[in-house]
Amino acid sequence: MIRGFYTDLDPVAVGLPLQAMIAVNLQSSARGRIRNFIQQIRRKPQVMDVYFLAGPDDFILHVAARDTEDLRSFVVENLNADADVAGTQTSLIFEHLRGAAPL
Incomplete structure (x- = not known):
């Protein structure tokens, strides 16, 4: 089904x-404020x-x-200033490659 x-x-562009x-x-x-x-x-x-x-993590952004x-x-x-956020860990993306899956 096509959604x-x-x-x-391109984010760079x-x-x-x-x-x-x-x-x-x-x-x-x-937990009650996840939505x-x-x-x-x-x-x-x-x-x-x-x-x-x-x-171990609740979300990945x-x-x-x-x-x-x-x-x-x-x-x-937006994250550290939010009282509901216990912690964050940031990883930089060097390159983003799409897989071969048709989805």
Whole structure:
């Protein structure tokens, strides 16, 4: 089943050459506000994808930024400043390659 069509823009071409994956863990007291966190974080222009996970991390965010300062600001102002966020871990993406799967 086809769920839709979308445009796949090159982040570099739109001025966002730095990409990262950010692991986010919420406070145990924030479990009832998971949907609220998802709604709020999806609205941020740097956020390309949000993955809600089972395992040691609650979320992985795929983000794009202008530079390291822009990325730092995103993490500090939108994640670390959120009382529901217990911690984050940021990994820079050197290269993104798509797999061979048709999906």
